Amino acid sequence: MTIKTIATTKAVIASQLNGQVDIGAGSYVGYVAAQAAGARFRILAEASTLSPNTRVLLTTPARASRPWPAGRQEDRGQRHQQHRYPADQHAARRERISPAQVRFVTDKQGFPDMAGRLQGGQWDAAFLAEPYVTKAEEDYGQVELADLDQGATMNFPIGGYVATQAWARQHPQTAAAFVRAIEEGQALAQDDPSAARRPWRNPISCRAR
Numbered sequence: 001m002t003i004k005t006i007a008t009t010k011a012v013i014a015s016q017l018n019g020q021v022d023i024g025a026g027s028y029v030g031y032v033a034a035q036a037a038g039a040r041f042r043i044l045a046e047a048s049t050l051s052p053n054t055r056v057l058l059t060t061p062a063r064a065s066r067p068w069p070a071g072r073q074e075d076r077g078q079r080h081q082q083h084r085y086p087a088d089q090h091a092a093r094r095e096r097i098s099p100a101q102v103r104f105v106t107d108k109q110g111f112p113d114m115a116g117r118l119q120g121g122q123w124d125a126a127f128l129a130e131p132y133v134t135k136a137e138e139d140y141g142q143v144e145l146a147d148l149d150q151g152a153t154m155n156f157p158i159g160g161y162v163a164t165q166a167w168a169r170q171h172p173q174t175a176a177a178f179v180r181a182i183e184e185g186q187a188l189a190q191d192d193p194s195a196a197r198r199p200w201r202n203p204i205s206c207r208a209r
Contacts, residue, residue: 007108009159013039016164022171023178027159040165044175045182047159048129050149055158056133057145059125060118064143115140 006012009026013034016024023044031041048054107114111128115136118126125145128136136142149155161182168175189195 007110008106016041016162016167022167022174023161023163025159025161028157031160031162041162042165042168043160043162044168045161045179046157047161049158050153050156052149053130053133053147055127055129055148057125057148058115058118058128058133058136058142059145060121061141061143063124064145115142118142 004021006015006021006024009024009030012021012024012026013030015021017034017039025047031043035041105123107117111132114126114128115132117123118136119140119142126136127148133144161178163175
């Protein structure tokens with residue numbers, strides 16, 4: 001199996017539809033949108049769901065000292081880096097900010113790039129997942145604005161391992177073997193959490209040989 005790193009779920013999906021990638025790991029949002037547009041996918045295995053302190057909105061200490069998200073009118077057009085998870089928009093609504101008041105942007109380099117760009121002032125808040133949350137806190141002293149695992153988004157399913165329905169029909173044994181490997185890896189991570197604490201980049205894709 002060959003593992004490739006691709007910066008966005010949208011790019012992973014395009015590669016899958018072009019036959020360049022067999023199984024993608026990424027946000028369900030992109031796959032739902034592609035399915036609504038006519039593509040056909042099958043979720044092979046769950047990748048992640050929200051849990052406490054695993055996906056949060058961060059900001060810099062200097063920005064945290066200013067009124068956010070409420071406050072002066074000029075503070076309400078926040079630049080917020082994110083991956084368009086529904087949980088981000090739910091968090092904004094919970095703080096009485098409509099999505100129209102937030103300018104959403106996407107860092108094409110993914111999680112490893114985001115804390116540095118946040119620190120440099122290129123946006124006001126950023127969505128990060130572990131282990132990048134801890135790294136941002138340790139490297140820059142960045143602080144949490146909100147834990148996304150709250151209210152209506154508690155335990156919300158975030159992403160999974162997905163193949164096109166056509167590929168899954170053509171390669172049922174490979175798909176089953178992949179699911180077994182994921183389940184074994186999840187069991188290992190649960191028994192030995194240190195094995196799952198190595199830096200990762202979301203999303204990834206893989207191609208079976």
